[in-house]
Amino acid sequence: MDLTATQQDEAFRARARDWLCANRPAEPAPYDGPVSRTYATDWLARCHKGGWSGLAWPEAYGGQGLPPARLMLWYEEYVRARAPSTLDCTFVALNHAGPTLIARGTDAQKAFHLPRILGGRSIWCQGFSEPGAGSDLAALRATGRVEGDELVVNGQKIWSSYADIADYQELLIRTDPGASRHHGLSWVICDMSLPGITVRPIKNIAGVTHFAEVFYDNVRIPLTEVVGDLNDGWSVAMTTLAFERRTAALALQVELSVKVEDLIRLADAPAGSATSARLSDLRAEAAALRAMTWRTALREPDTPFDGSLVRLAFAELAQEIHRAAMDILGPAALADPRWSHDYLESFSETIAGGTAEIQRNIIAERILAMPREPRA
Amino acid sequence: MDLTATQQDEAFRARARDWLCANRPAEPAPYDGPVSRTYATDWLARCHKGGWSGLAWPEAYGGQGLPPARLMLWYEEYVRARAPSTLDCTFVALNHAGPTLIARGTDAQKAFHLPRILGGRSIWCQGFSEPGAGSDLAALRATGRVEGDELVVNGQKIWSSYADIADYQELLIRTDPGASRHHGLSWVICDMSLPGITVRPIKNIAGVTHFAEVFYDNVRIPLTEVVGDLNDGWSVAMTTLAFERRTAALALQVELSVKVEDLIRLADAPAGSATSARLSDLRAEAAALRAMTWRTALREPDTPFDGSLVRLAFAELAQEIHRAAMDILGPAALADPRWSHDYLESFSETIAGGTAEIQRNIIAERILAMPREPRA
C-alpha cells in the first residue's frame, strides 16, 4: 500500500492548478434557471477546450481516461481553486447518462450524444422516481406501449433535477405490463422537446428550482432510443451506479473538507471550547471520509454495494457540517446564503437517490447479510 | 397549576429530613449476596419502626397513604440525605408484589404477606422473563398443570433479580396450554424454599450477582397461592405497572439529579469548555426528567402507557450521565466503583423490563397510534 505522488503526478497536479487558476469563473454559479445552464455549459465548454472534460471517460469516447489517482489530484486542485461545484446541471450527463451510453448504448447513440455532452452542448436530466415510488424503483408505473417502431409513453416522473432546462432525459419506464417489480422496465433516451411532455418545476426548501415533475401524455419515442435491450432497463440503470459513486464522490468529498476549513477559520474558537471540540470532530470526520473515498476509488472498483457505506457517510457528514455552521455562527448564518442556503440544500443528502433509512437497509441486507423484513 | 409547598408540607419535609439525618446507615450498601439482604432489611425495618415504610401504600394495609406531593418531598429529602438507593432487594416487594396483592390478593394473602413486606421480614423476586421470551411476555412457556388443589410447575425463568436471597417470587406461568399469547397465564405466589426449585445466580457485567436463573422441576404450589383468577395472570401482571412507574420513578429521578451535581462538582470545568457544555446539558436534562416525573405523579394516575415516555427518558439519561462521567473523568474513573460500577450497571436501564427498542415501539403504537409491523 502506497500513496506517494511520483514526479509525473506532481507535474500533472501543477498543470491542473495552473489551468484552473487561469480559467475558473470569477463569479459564483447562479442557483437555478436558464442562467445556471448557461453558466454551467460555458464552464464545461471551456474545460473541454482545455482538455479537462470527461476526465474519467475512456479516451476512445473523447474522454481523458485518467486513472483514479489522477482524478483525485485533479479534484483536489479543482476544489482548492474554488472552481464551480461539479454538482450542477451537467452532472447527470457527465456522470450518469454518458457512462451509461458508453457501457450499453448503440454506436449511433454514442456518436450522437457523447460529443454533445462533453462539449457542454446538451444537458440531461434523470427520470427514475415517481410520486408513488420514491425509494422503491421496483414500484414504477409510468408505461411505454410498443406501437410499431415507437414507444408510446404515459405517466409521470418526479424529482427530475434540471428537467426545466434539460435537452434529454434518462427515462425508466415499464414496457412489459405483465412483468412485476424489477422486470419489464426499459431505459430510454427521451428528447425533452417531444410533444406531450409537460414540465412543472418544484421549488425546494432552499427556495431554488432544481427539481421538476414531468408528465407524459402519449409521448412517442422511437424504439431506437432504447438503451440496452427492451425490458432490460433495470440492469441498464444499475450499470453506472458504481461509476457515479466512485468518481463523483471524489470532488464532493474535497468540497466538504474545504467547508470544514472555512468554518474553522470563521469560527476562530478558543482551544478547549465546546465549539473547538465540535470543529475538531468535523475535521476528523472529513479526514475519514477522504480516506473512505480514496479507498473506494483506489481499491474496490468491482464491489458495487460498498458504495452505500461511503455514500451514507458522506450524506451524514454533509448535513452535520452545515448544521454545525448554523449552530456555531448564530443569527449571522440565517441571512448568509453561503451557510443557510447550503444548510437547506444539505437536507437532500439523506433523501435524494434513496433515503438514509433505505441506505441502512441496503448496508444491513447486502453487506452484512442480515435477513429481510417480512413483506406486508 | 401550582407547586407551592404549604406550611404543613414544609413541616413534613423538615420531619423527614431530621429523621433521615439521624437514622440513615453510615456505611454504603453492599452490592450483592446475603450481606446486601441483611443491610436492606435492617434499613427497611428501621424505616418501618420510624413510620416511614409503605409510604404510598393505603393506611388500611399498614402503609402511610401519602399523596404524591408528599412522596416527592420525602424522596427529595431521602436522596439528599444520601440514604440507600431504593432499588435494592426490597424493591420488588414494596413496589410490585405488595401493591399487586393489595389490588388483587385474597384477604388471607394480604394478611400473611403485607406486614412481612413492610417490616423487612420477607424479600420477593420477580419471575416473569424466560430465556426465549425476553421482551415478549406473551411467548412465556413455563407451565403450571392443575392437579387437585395444586399447580405442578415446570420450566425456567431468567433475569429474576435477587432470586438467590428471596423468600417469595411473583411467578407468571402458563396454566391453560390451549390458550395462546396473553391468555391462559396465571400469577402465582411461589415460596422459594419449595422442593424442585433450583436457583443459578448470574453475574452481571459490573461483576455483581443480582440476577438469577430459576429452574422448576415439578414444583407443587397450592392453588390458594394464585393471585386473581386462574388464567387471568396477564391482567394481574399489568395491575401494578402504573404504581411502580409512578412512585419508584420519584426516588430514582432525584438520585440522577444528585449524580449530575456530583459530576459537576468533581469535573470543575471552566466556563465555555466542551465539558462545561456537556454538564450544562445533563443538568437541563435532569431538570426535564424531574418535571416529567412530577407531571406523571401529580397529574396522570389513570394513563398507564404514558409511563413509557418517562421510563425511556429516565433510562437514556441515566446512561448518558454515567457515560459522560467516564468520558470526563478519564482513567481515574476506571478503578473508581462510584463511577465505573454504576456505569456498567446503567447498561441494564435500556434492557431490563423491555428494551429501549420495545419501549419505542410501545410509544409509537400505543401513544402515537402508529400501525403495527406485519407479523412474520
Next chain:
Amino acid sequence: MSFDLTPSDDLRQILDAAQTMLDTHYPVARLRDGSDDSLAALDEFGAFDLARPDTEGGAGFTLVEEAHLHVALGRHLAPPAALATAIARRIDPTATAALGFSQEDAWLWLPQPDTAQALIRVGNGLTLAPAKATETTPALGGTYAFAKAPPSQNARRADAATHLVAQVLTSAQLLGVAIGARDLALAYARDREQFGRPIASFQAIKHRAADMSIGIEKVSALLDMAAIATRDASPDAGFLCSALARLAPRTTVETARGAIQIHGGIGFSAEADAHLFLKRAHILRAFLGPDDMLEHKAPLAPY
C-alpha cells in the same frame, strides 16, 4: 392542594377559544401563498394582554395560561411579531414589536406592517427600540426577510423578570413548533405507502417519532414548571428557565429536521409545510439567545 399540575378549566377554555381563532385566521397553509400576516386577530383575541391584571385592562390570567397560548401560536406558526409583542408589553404596555437579533454591529429584525418597534436580542439581553421596515435581505431561502440597521440609541432594556418571561414564551412557541412538525410527520407517515405498507409501520419511522415525542414531553413538562416558577417568582425560576431555554431549541430543530426526513422527497420541496417549521425553529432559537445552565444554583442544593 398546593401541588397540582392539572390544567384548570379556565386554561382549557382559553385554549379552546384560541384554537378556533387560530384555525380561522392563522392556518399554517396561509404561509404558502405569502398572505399578509397581520396581528389584528391575535390582538382582538387579547393575546397580548392575557396575563395583565384586569385592573390594568388585561384579562387577569397569568404567565401559565399565556405560555400555553404561545404553544398554540407556535403550532400555527403565528407571526413572529406576536411573540415579540407579548414580551414587549412588559416593557411598554402599548408596544407592538417585530422580532429581532443583533449581528456584529447591526440589528436584524423581521419587519411587519403593524409594528413600529422591534424587540432585539443582544447577547444575554433584550432591548425595545423604534424600527421601521427598511430595505430587506432574504433569509433562510427566502422564507423570511430581514430588515437591517445600526443599533438605535433610543432603546429600553428589559429587566430580569422580563428576561425570564421571554425564555418561557419563546420556549413555549418552540414547543408548539415541535408539536406541529411532529404531527405533520405523523399524518404523512400514516398516509404514505412504500414497499406495500404505510411508512408509519417501519421501525425507523416509529422510533424517530417516539424520540420526537419524548423530547416534546420533556420540554412540555419543563415549560409548565418554569412558567409556574416564573409566575410565582420562585427562587428556582432562573434555573428552570435556563434548563428550558437549553432544551427547547434543540428539541424543536431536531424534531423539525426529522419531520422533513420522514416526508422524504416532498419534505425537501417547498410544497410541503415541513420546512416552515424548521425555519421558524431557527428564527426562535436565534431570538432565544445563548444560555449557560451551570451559572445557577441547583434547586435542592446542597445535596
Next chain:
Amino acid sequence: MSFDLTPSDDLRQILDAAQTMLDTHYPVARLRDGSDDSLAALDEFGAFDLARPDTEGGAGFTLVEEAHLHVALGRHLAPPAALATAIARRIDPTATAALGFSQEDAWLWLPQPDTAQALIRVGNGLTLAPAKATETTPALGGTYAFAKAPPSQNARRADAATHLVAQVLTSAQLLGVAIGARDLALAYARDREQFGRPIASFQAIKHRAADMSIGIEKVSALLDMAAIATRDASPDAGFLCSALARLAPRTTVETARGAIQIHGGIGFSAEADAHLFLKRAHILRAFLGPDDMLEHKAPLAPY
C-alpha cells in the same frame, strides 16, 4: 503505480498466519475463565519485531503490516501488554511492557507475569519505566486489575515518531475491538428470535448494525492512510494520526455499547462476551490519551 490501497500478498500471508496463531492461543473465550494470558505465543510469532529491519533481527515489514496485525489482536482481545510491548520496542528493543496510564500523582498499569516494565501514558506523552506487580485494585467490575505506584524516576520518554506509532497501533487495536463487538452482535442477532423472527430482521437492529459498520469503515480507511503516512514520515502524518485518535475510541466504545444492547439481557450478563469488548475499549481509550485536531495544518491548506 504509486497510489495503491490494495493489501499486498505479504500482508495477506501475515494476517493468515496471525489468524491461525490467534485462534489457537488467544480465543476470546479464554478470558471467561481467567486463564494465564501469556505473551509467549505472540513473541514466538514475531509480533513485536514485525516492523524492525531484518538487519536488526526484525522481520523487515513496516508499520502498515503491523497495524493490520494489531487489528487482528484487537479482535481477539489480545493481552494489553502486547500493544505496550510493540510500542515499547521502539524505545528499548528488548522491552516487554505492561500498559498503563497516569492518574493525578500516580501511575496505574495492568501487570502481567512476563512484563518487568510499563509503558505509561502521561498527558500527551508516553514513558517507559520499570514496574513490578504490586498490590492490585480491581477495575471495571473486576475484569481488570490495576497496579499502582508513584511515577518512577528511571523513565524514558518516547519521541515524536513513536508517539505517532502508538496512535496508529492503539487505534488499530480499537478497530479490531469494534469489529469483534460488531460481529458478535451480528451473530447473536441472526440466531435470536423474538416475536417470531430473528431480531436481525428488525430495522432498529439493522440500522444500528449499519451505523456500526460505517464507523468501522471510516476508522479502517483512516487507519490505512495514517499508517502509510507515518511509515513514510509524510508531512500529513500528524494530521492523520490525530484524526484517527479522535475517531477510533468513540467508534469502538459506541459499537461495543451497541453490541451489549443488541444482546439484550444476556449482553448485561458476564456470561456473554460483549462486555469484554466494551471494557477493552475503555482501557485502550485511556491509553490513547487526549488529542486536539485543530493543532494541525490541514493537508491541502491553503484552500
